[in-house]
Amino acid sequence: MTIGFIGTGNMGYPMVRNLVKAGNKVTAFDRLQSALQSAAAAGGAMASSQKEVVMDAEIVITMLPAGQHVRTVYGSDDGVIATASNGTLLIDCSTIDVESARAVAKEAAARGLDMLDAPVSGGVAGAEAGTLTFMVGGSAEVLERARPVLEAMGKNIVHAGDSGSGQAAKLCNNMMLGISMIGTSEAFTMGQKLGLNPQTLFDIISTASGSCWALQNHLPIPGIVETAASNRGFRAGFAVAMMAKDLRLAQLAAKSVDASTPLGSTAAALYTSFEDSGNQDLDYSAIIKLIAAQT
Numbered sequence: 348m349t350i351g352f353i354g355t356g357n358m359g360y361p362m363v364r365n366l367v368k369a370g371n372k373v374t375a376f377d378r379l380q381s382a383l384q385s386a387a388a389a390g391g392a393m394a395s396s397q398k399e400v401v402m403d404a405e406i407v408i409t410m411l412p413a414g415q416h417v418r419t420v421y422g423s424d425d426g427v428i429a430t431a432s433n434g435t436l437l438i439d440c441s442t443i444d445v446e447s448a449r450a451v452a453k454e455a456a457a458r459g460l461d462m463l464d465a466p467v468s469g470g471v472a473g474a475e476a477g478t479l480t481f482m483v484g485g486s487a488e489v490l491e492r493a494r495p496v497l498e499a500m501g502k503n504i505v506h507a508g509d510s511g512s513g514q515a516a517k518l519c520n521n522m523m524l525g526i527s528m529i530g531t532s533e534a535f536t537m538g539q540k541l542g543l544n545p546q547t548l549f550d551i552i553s554t555a556s557g558s559c560w561a562l563q564n565h566l567p568i569p570g571i572v573e574t575a576a577s578n579r580g581f582r583a584g585f586a587v588a589m590m591a592k593d594l595r596l597a598q599l600a601a602k603s604v605d606a607s608t609p610l611g612s613t614a615a616a617l618y619t620s621f622e623d624s625g626n627q628d629l630d631y632s633a634i635i636k637l638i639a640a641q642t
């Protein structure tokens with residue numbers, strides 16, 4: 348397959364590597380030169396413009412920060428929708444608001460182009476290992492067309508429903524992740540204050556009913572879990588800014604359907620406050636610093 352890939356940041360460039368490994372011809376574009384160079388190191392060809400990426404692509408994949416970037420990249424006058432050839436399949440893997448996902452897919456459909464929202468779970472480690480979970484919104488037939496390409500980057504490909512449903516599922520997931528990372532941080536901060544050894548506490552909780560994915564994979568205490576950002580000074584990983592964004596999106600989504608999310612709302616407030624104090628680029632597990640600083 349000839350694939351155009353736009354947005355080769357923390358997640359995008361390892362995804363490019365796996366697409367290349369699976370035998371696809373990938374051309375990449377990022378507005379940041381350093382990100383583009385990472386994509387080239389991963390085996391992609393570097394394009395000097397977005398248009399160049401889209402021109403010959405059978406499939407365009409995007410991995411961008413937020414809804415406004417997705418709307419610009421797809422919707423502007425020289426955007427993906429206006430410049431893609433007929434029959435090009437569009438897959439947005441970014442985590443964005445449900446409304447933007449639906450609006451962009453509708454614009455694509457008006458030009459006769461198929462589009463999926465396919466946000467991912469599994470983080471940078473999952474992107475590197477090709478074990479991401481894709482939560483896919485759009486038609487089931489279009490998903491079958493996309494499946495071989497998604498399987499080059501992920502292990503679980505789940506059809507969530509119509510356009511925007513992938514994003515809805517992702518926001519539910521990340522709301523739980525934010526809440527459970529705060530819970531993990533609270534338990535380990537309290538445990539240490541109560542005189543427990545963190546390794547002992549981990550050995551107990553990781554095999555007990557309090558265990559969760561955040562604890563198992565991203566423990567905010569260094570030296571215990573190999574994949575944790577706490578081992579490398581909380582270098583992201585999944586940045587605080589991204590988690591705060593997702594939690595705010597989850598609150599917007601909750602309000603739009605009158606869902607009560609008291610813990611989701613508290614998690615959004617804590618991450619936003621941590622982000623606003625200059626910690627936006629740290630890994631989201633660094634929230635333990637905010638918890639530990641509170642008395």
Ligand code: NAD
Nearest residue numbers: 354356357358377378379382411412441442470471584585
């Ligand atoms: P990132 O900031 O590292 O990468 C995004 C890239 O998009 C950047 O390199 C940026 O330069 C590029 N970009 C922005 N606007 C552009 C434009 N107009 N044209 C070309 N390039 C443009 O972010 P990331 O961590 O890779 O995350 C990407 C998406 O994946 C986000 O929506 C995030 O919420 C989601 N996500 C991230 C993780 C994670 O662990 N990092 C996990 C799951 C989902």
